[in-house]
Amino acid sequence: MKLLRLSTQLHKWIALVVGIQVLFWVAGGLVMTAIPIETVRSEHHVREQTPVPLVLGTVRALPEVAGALDLVPTKAELRSTARGPAWVLTPVEGDPVTVSAVTGTPFGALEAGEASRLAASAYTGTGVPGEARLLPEAPQETGREGPIWRVDFSDTERTTFYLSPETGEVLTRRSAVWRFYDFFWRLHIMDLENGEDFNHPLIIVATLLTLSIVVTGIILLWIRLARDWALYRARRN
Structure with a gap:
């Protein structure tokens, strides 16, 4: 007992x-x-993109680009972006550096109109993109740091695309579904x-x-x- x-x-x-x-x-x-999880990640709102081939004759060689930046990268990635080919160089210390693979210099400033256009071209759905906003610091929900462009869509899920200020690539997608899930x-x-x-x-x-x-x-x-x-x-x- x-x-x-x-x-x-x-x-x-x-x-x-x-x-x-x-x-x-x-x-x-x-x-x-x-x-x-595909709905949480807004994968159903991602438009299928046609790969853009890299024209190697227009791309600057890695040693040339790294030397001009006085940088010894531990990792280098050449990729195609909406604003042209880009070198992404990761130094021993510090954040990765992204430059145009054609000029070897940083991309020009991404304007709000271009950010909205790039977000719309990467989106599929019934929503309409709102005005793009450049945030000086990425929100916590992105899992990133530094400046980032935000574009909100008017769909029922209140989808948000976050874009790179250098290349205009969609870095992260968030929505009301994601925020509900995250809570x-x-x-x-x-x-x-x-x-x-x-x-x-x-x-x-x-x-x-x-x-x-x-x-x-x-x-x-x-x-x-x-x-x-x-x-x-x-x-x-």
């Missing part, structure tokens, strides 16, 4: 403490399984500030307490089933 009483008290009070978080875990799990993800991992850390002490403690609820619940079930079985046999005898 002492074991039953102790298990009942532990089960009741611990469940009271972590019950709301368990509800968040279940609700978050439901959201994350019910909404396709429940933060609740799920108990990191409301950044939504990134799922190994912090709070969630570990909450998980251990939840495990104790399961264990005490099993003990209670076992004791009560054994008691009911004993009563059943006593009645038959």
